[in-house]
Amino acid sequence: MPNSTLDKNVLNTVIGYQEAVKVKQELEKTGSDFTDQKWATANTVAKLHPKRLTLEVSELIEDTATTKTFRLVTTGSELPPFQAGQYINLFVTIEGVETARPYAISSSPSERGYYDLTVKRVEDGFVTPYLLDQVEVGQQLLSTGPMGTFYHNPVFHGKELVFLAGGSGIAPAMSMLKDVLDRDLPYQFHFIYASSYVDDVIFIQALRELADKHDNFKLTEVISRPPEGFDGLSGHLNSQLIQELVGDVKSKMYYVCGPTPFNEYCQAQLWDLSVEPRFIRIEANGPPKHPDQLGNWPDAVSMEDEVTVTVTGKGSFKAKVGEPLLNSLERNGYSAENACRSGECSLCRVKLVSGEVFNPPQAHLRKSDVQFGWIHSCVAFPTADIEILL
Amino acid sequence: MKHYDAVVIGAGNAGLTAATALQRGGSKTLLLERHNIPGGCATSFVRGDYEFEVALHQLSGLGTEKRPFIMRKVFGDLGVMDKVEFVQEHELYRIVVPGEIDTTLPASWTGLRKKLQGDFPAESDNIEGFMKLCEKISLECFMTLPRARKANDEAILKSTCPNYIKYGMRSSKDVLDEFFDSSELKTILAAYWCYIGVPPKDMPFPDLAMLIYAYAAFKPWHIKGGSQAMSSALLESFMEAGGEVRFNCGAEKILTHGEVEDSKVRGVVTEEGEEIACEAVISNASSIITYNELLDHDKPPIQVSEDFKSRRMGTSAFVIYMGLDCTPQELGVTSASNFICSSQDENLVHDGMQTMNDPVAGMLTCYNFDDPGFAPEGKSIVSLVCLQYGDMWKDIPEEQYAQTKYDFAEKLIDLIAKTFPKIRDHIEELEVATPLTMMRYLNTPDGAIYGFKQNPQDSELFRERIEAVSGLYMAGCWNNMGGFQPTYMAGESTARAALKQIKSSKLNIQQQQSTSTVQVKGNKESDNA
Numbered sequence: 001m002p003n004s005t006l007d008k009n010v011l012n013t014v015i016g017y018q019e020a021v022k023v024k025q026e027l028e029k030t031g032s033d034f035t036d037q038k039w040a041t042a043n044t045v046a047k048l049h050p051k052r053l054t055l056e057v058s059e060l061i062e063d064t065a066t067t068k069t070f071r072l073v074t075t076g077s078e079l080p081p082f083q084a085g086q087y088i089n090l091f092v093t094i095e096g097v098e099t100a101r102p103y104a105i106s107s108s109p110s111e112r113g114y115y116d117l118t119v120k121r122v123e124d125g126f127v128t129p130y131l132l133d134q135v136e137v138g139q140q141l142l143s144t145g146p147m148g149t150f151y152h153n154p155v156f157h158g159k160e161l162v163f164l165a166g167g168s169g170i171a172p173a174m175s176m177l178k179d180v181l182d183r184d185l186p187y188q189f190h191f192i193y194a195s196s197y198v199d200d201v202i203f204i205q206a207l208r209e210l211a212d213k214h215d216n217f218k219l220t221e222v223i224s225r226p227p228e229g230f231d232g233l234s235g236h237l238n239s240q241l242i243q244e245l246v247g248d249v250k251s252k253m254y255y256v257c258g259p260t261p262f263n264e265y266c267q268a269q270l271w272d273l274s275v276e277p278r279f280i281r282i283e284a285n286g287p288p289k290h291p292d293q294l295g296n297w298p299d300a301v302s303m304e305d306e307v308t309v310t311v312t313g314k315g316s317f318k319a320k321v322g323e324p325l326l327n328s329l330e331r332n333g334y335s336a337e338n339a340c341r342s343g344e345c346s347l348c349r350v351k352l353v354s355g356e357v358f359n360p361p362q363a364h365l366r367k368s369d370v371q372f373g374w375i376h377s378c379v380a381f382p383t384a385d386i387e388i389l390l
Numbered sequence: 391m392k393h394y395d396a397v398v399i400g401a402g403n404a405g406l407t408a409a410t411a412l413q414r415g416g417s418k419t420l421l422l423e424r425h426n427i428p429g430g431c432a433t434s435f436v437r438g439d440y441e442f443e444v445a446l447h448q449l450s451g452l453g454t455e456k457r458p459f460i461m462r463k464v465f466g467d468l469g470v471m472d473k474v475e476f477v478q479e480h481e482l483y484r485i486v487v488p489g490e491i492d493t494t495l496p497a498s499w500t501g502l503r504k505k506l507q508g509d510f511p512a513e514s515d516n517i518e519g520f521m522k523l524c525e526k527i528s529l530e531c532f533m534t535l536p537r538a539r540k541a542n543d544e545a546i547l548k549s550t551c552p553n554y555i556k557y558g559m560r561s562s563k564d565v566l567d568e569f570f571d572s573s574e575l576k577t578i579l580a581a582y583w584c585y586i587g588v589p590p591k592d593m594p595f596p597d598l599a600m601l602i603y604a605y606a607a608f609k610p611w612h613i614k615g616g617s618q619a620m621s622s623a624l625l626e627s628f629m630e631a632g633g634e635v636r637f638n639c640g641a642e643k644i645l646t647h648g649e650v651e652d653s654k655v656r657g658v659v660t661e662e663g664e665e666i667a668c669e670a671v672i673s674n675a676s677s678i679i680t681y682n683e684l685l686d687h688d689k690p691p692i693q694v695s696e697d698f699k700s701r702r703m704g705t706s707a708f709v710i711y712m713g714l715d716c717t718p719q720e721l722g723v724t725s726a727s728n729f730i731c732s733s734q735d736e737n738l739v740h741d742g743m744q745t746m747n748d749p750v751a752g753m754l755t756c757y758n759f760d761d762p763g764f765a766p767e768g769k770s771i772v773s774l775v776c777l778q779y780g781d782m783w784k785d786i787p788e789e790q791y792a793q794t795k796y797d798f799a800e801k802l803i804d805l806i807a808k809t810f811p812k813i814r815d816h817i818e819e820l821e822v823a824t825p826l827t828m829m830r831y832l833n834t835p836d837g838a839i840y841g842f843k844q845n846p847q848d849s850e851l852f853r854e855r856i857e858a859v860s861g862l863y864m865a866g867c868w869n870n871m872g873g874f875q876p877t878y879m880a881g882e883s884t885a886r887a888a889l890k891q892i893k894s895s896k897l898n899i900q901q902q903q904s905t906s907t908v909q910v911k912g913n914k915e916s917d918n919a
Contacts, residue, residue: 010542011851016559024700024847031699034678035689037835040784041679045830047788081789112789149437149821154796155710155803156817277438278715278818337426337638346436347426349637364436368619371473372626 048080050145053088057139058114064200067120067168068132069106072141078112082146084179085172085255085283088115089144089339094130099330101127102340104171104257104283105146108178115146118202120168144339150257150283152176152187157253157281159187162246164237164266166194166258170202172283173257177207181214190218192245194237194262196225220245239269249273257283284342287324287379288360297358301383310387312353319382325350325357326377334390336377343379350377355386393667394420394634395892397658398674399641399684402430402832403874404865405674406624407881408888410468412672413633415889420668421625421633422660424640429621430674430832431839432874437819439766440713443773444823445839446617447585447755448610448727450601451875452476459608461875464882469630473623475614477761481725482605485581486809487734491574494725499525499607510575520569520579524599525607527553531596554596559846562598563590563736577734584729584751585873586844587705587743587777589736594846597871610727612757612764617874636660640833643686644671646859650687655861669895670861670888674881676834676841677868691858700847704872705743706780706825706837710799713819714770718759721770722810726759730809742776746794748801749776754810769818774806780825780836795824840872863888 011017059071073079087102107116122128135141150172152161161180163173173191180189195201201221211219222241226234235241243249254275256266263282270280288294292303303322310316311334319328326338326348338348343363352373357380359365365376377388395417398409406428409421427433431445453459465471482502484494493509495502503521507514534550535558548555557565562583566576580590582601590598613620625635640661646653657667673680678698681690689695714721731739731751742750753775758765765771786794799822807813828837842848853869865884870876 008542010539010544010547013544013547014555014558017851020559020846021852024852027702027847028696028700031701033682033690033695033698034835035682035695037678038682041829041833041835044784044826045833048791048826049830081791083792109789153820154793155799155822156814156820276715278816344436347638349426366434366436366441366618366622367615368434368622371615371619372622374622 048145050080053079053143053145055115055141055143057135057137057141060135060137061116063118063202066200067118067202070117070119070131070135071107071114072117072143073114079115080145081112082109082115083151084109084175085151086146086148087172087340088117088146089341090117090131091142092127092130094126097331098335099127099327100338100341102148102342104148104150104175106171106174108175108182110179110182118168118171118174120202147339147345148283149344150255150281152179152253152255158251160252161187161255162190162192162252163255163257164192164194164242165256166262166266167196168202169257169259169262169283169285171257173255174203176255177210177217181210181217186216188216188218190220190246192220192222192237192242194222194224194258196223198223198227198230198232237266237269239272242269243273249275251279253279253281255281255283258285260285260288284340284344284362286342288362291322291358291360291381294360298356298383301358307355307382308385309382310385312387312389314390321381321383323381324378325375325380325382325388329377329390336390338378341378343376346376348377349374351375351389352380353387353389355382356384357381357386358383391657391665391667392420394418395668395896396420396670396672396888397422397641397666397668398672398865399644399658399680400424400430400674400866401428401621401625401635402674402866403432403621403877404867404881404884405430405672406621406628407464407468407878408672408674408863408865408885409633409635409881410470410624410628410631411882411885412889413628413631414467414469415885417670417889417892419628419633420666421628421635422639422641422658423635423637424661424833425831426637427618427621428625428635428637429618432617432621433831434616434618435711435821437711437821438713439769440771440819441616441618442711442713442771442821443612443616443618443757444709444711446613446874447753447775448479448605449476449613449617449874450604450610451608451879452611453608454478457608459604461878464879468624468882469627470620470623473626474619477612477614477764479610479612479726479760481727482610483581483727483729484725485578485729485731487577487731488808490734491577493578495578495606497606497609499603502602502606506575506578510572513570513572513575516569516571517575520565523553523557523565523569524603527557527596528600528603530554531558531600557595560595561591561846562593562595565595566590573734577731580736581729583736584731584739584753584777587840588844589740591736592845594849597844612726612760614761614763616757616764641675641684644673644680644684644862645686646862650689650691651858653687653859655859669892670863672863672865672881672884672888674866676838676866677864678835679833680862680864685859685862691856693854693856693858697854697856700852701842702845703779703781703836704838704840704843705777706783706828707823707839708749708776708778708798708802708825709823709827710774710802711819711821711823712772712774712813712817713765714772714813714816715768715818716770716812716816717768718756718770721756721772721812721816723754723756723759723770723772726756728754728756728809730754730806732805732808743778744782746782746798749778749805752776752802752805754806770816772813774802776802776805778825780829780838783825783837791826795822798824839867841867841869844872861891
């Protein structure tokens with residue numbers, strides 16, 4: 001390649017070339033070699049989106065018989081900001097198995113000193129019993145930075161907000177509510193909270209007090225299994241009840257968060273009320289428990305069937321069809337990056353080299369993933385012997 | 391220690407084409423990517439029913455089947471032509487300056503001339519002359535200029551590049567002013583500068599000429615499944631050829647032998663701390679991060695720091711991805727690509743790129759206009775873009791970041807809504823990407839999307855080959871033009887250079903081995919004697 005500064009350069013024939021070279025020489029005199037910006041890119045990004053956070057349990061708050069709030073602080077500076085409704089994915093090692101679960105932050109985004117995670121016991125669960133029974137104050141935990149798309153987006157979510165929460169689905173609602181109140185946002189926040197039992201309603205005292213104090217916050221408590229003589233609202237959040245509670249149902253933004261059956265039920269009720277999909281936000285909640293009941297589940301395949309999972313170049317193991325691939329990988333000592341564990345974030349994307357998996361609708365696969373055989377391992381169910389690439 | 395012929399850092403466009411060309415060219419190649427998916431900019435993400443194209447607006451260089459252009463050959467050589475489907479756009483763009491201009495240009499060279507001559511009959515001859523010049527200078531840049539430079543022969547240059555000699559170093563504005571009287575016509579023809587971010591007064595005329603000619607004569611294209619489909623196809627081709635890829639695994643260091651001014655690549659340390667030996671490293675990371683952070687020397691080679699000093703940071707972008715529950719027709723979309731400006735003043739537009747004030751120019755791309763299959767039935771996918779410099783975003787306190795981005799998003803939507811007033815009524819999904827988002831996903835200083843600022847001095851004509859670190863190659867927009875076609879091509883051509891080196895070093899090793907065998911034999915013989 002000819003040197004631009006050499007007299008012999010043929011480009012000197014081009015009108016204006018020599019002047020342009022002079023401009024370049026001038027630029028050289030005043031420019032920077034960017035060494036003063038060393039690591040600036042990584043540091044700027046890490047302030048907002050750290051890959052990992054090392055957290056410490058500073059306080060354990062017993063909310064109800066089944067629920068605790070874990071107050072987590074960081075040993076370093078302030079925690080990264082988040083949008084109310086977002087979660088962190090908490091990494092844990094239980095019985096030698098390295099796994100993780102995402103939990104919505106229940107504290108206010110205005111609070112930069114700690115994150116609260118409000119965790120309700122899942123009776124047949126693997127991680128919640130560990131967190132509730134074994135984690136102690138002072139213990140360190142590793143997590144992702146805040147993530148997720150379940151939050152109020154001021155550009156198009158409007159100012160009339162209705163949150164339908166079931167059980168532990170209160171965590172993101174609590175954060176959103178605190179955000180509205182802390183920042184004095186001009187929103188109407190109607191929180192409809194469905195719980196099974198009167199003695200297991202998380203944060204109820206605090207919520208009632210806030211509702212008394214703030215005109216723009218309305219609280220409705222609904223109990224699905226009321227005790228005898230209960231005089232509050234009871235039953236399910238059916239369309240009729242929602243209509244009665246909300247009034248003009250259209251053009252409000254609905255946030256739905258609870259166990260998967262609760263989410264699906266609420267969605268159906270809102271559709272019955274002709275609420276358009278753009279007004280309904282639903283938080284994903286783990287892999288489907290009964291994928292075999294979903295459409296397109298292959299005939300003659302049972303959840304209990306056993307298949308062989310081979311990890312190219314690394315080994316193989318037996319797994320149940322009904323267990324999400326990511327979970328069986330972790331149980332067998334393999335790991336894949338992950339965060340939402342609900343099919344959405346795509347961090348656990350792996351290549352299916354051969355065999356078949358069932359991808360439920362909640363797997364937010366890209367069109368080209370389907371074409372080239374990439375799957376979201378957190379919600380993929382191996383319906384035959386498979387080989388994957390990690 | 392594992393050994394590869396080549397390690398490619400980053401699976402962006404140039405990283406993917408480099409890795410694929412290397413592996414298919416017979417070099418054992420490892421591709422490292424810090425994210426979980428290939429593509430860099432050339433990716434997509436899913437929200438609800440929608441899969442959003444992140445960065446590709448109009449793919450150039452493909453040509454039609456009947457009249458193919460270079461990218462068909464490049465993609466063919468990389469083994470992906472049967473893995474992707476392309477969709478042709480029928481308009482170049484619609485440009486709107488409310489109250490002043492509202493014109494749609496067809497994606498056809500003769501159609502473009504007729505349309506412009508019909509709208510500006512008084513400038514009919516000027517249009518004819520200008521378009522001829524665009525065509526000629528494009529062909530010169532593409533065909534004859536590289537030959538004349540290689541030969542470094544003035545006579546060849548004079549006989550084969552007469553238009554380049556006269557116009558090659560002039561600014562777009564200068565040439566437009568020479569040819570035309572109508573300011574509207576000049577604004578209409580210069581609209582593509584909004585893609586590049588360098589105003590016509592600073593944009594080399596050949597860049598504008600090539601944009602107009604390449605898009606009009608060889609058509610603008612979309613890719614089915616988005617640019618992600620191309621990224622995944624390239625990766626598939628790479629893996630089919632035996633290439634190895636690691637996701638969620640960036641490079642931590644590039645290891646070299648020797649002093650900084652005369653060093654040779656020997657390997658790479660991955661994010662996980664694993665040391666890997668290799669003959670060549672092809673970096674698809676920005677040159678700033680490659681030389682200032684990845685290279686295992688405290689300071690970059692002098693040639694590099696001198697080169698850096700002559701450059702200026704390039705533009706980033708602010709993008710709003712929208713899933714709308716209405717059809718393009720209901721929204722009023724009549725062309726996939728739209729430029730919307732509240733002023734014809736290029737200085738005002740360019741100044742606006744450096745502030746958080748109301749943007750003066752924006753783009754709307756509707757991906758399902760030419761092929762309804764790009765969005766769910768009855769719905770639309772659009773993205774709104776305005777180019778913006780990233781440095782001011784770095785100073786925003788973290789806790790104000792979210793609000794700042796939503797506030798600016800409102801301003802960009804306001805601009806676009808002047809032309810598409812129903813847009814706010816149909817938003818079902820919406821994500822906002824700021825220059826910091828670009829920084830996060832591209833790992834580029836200031837979230838630059840095209841590398842350094844593409845002023846005339848940034849062009850390849852003013853670059854010297856960096857030779858201080860043997861075996862280290864840069865592939866991407868940081869020492870080439872930005873955009874899809876240029877980066878795809880840059881990766882492929884970088885791979886060719888690296889392949890040559892790898893092959894010759896293998897040959898050297900073989901020769902050394904055979905020479906030493908002879909010597910050993912010789913010694914033995916002498917021993918015997």
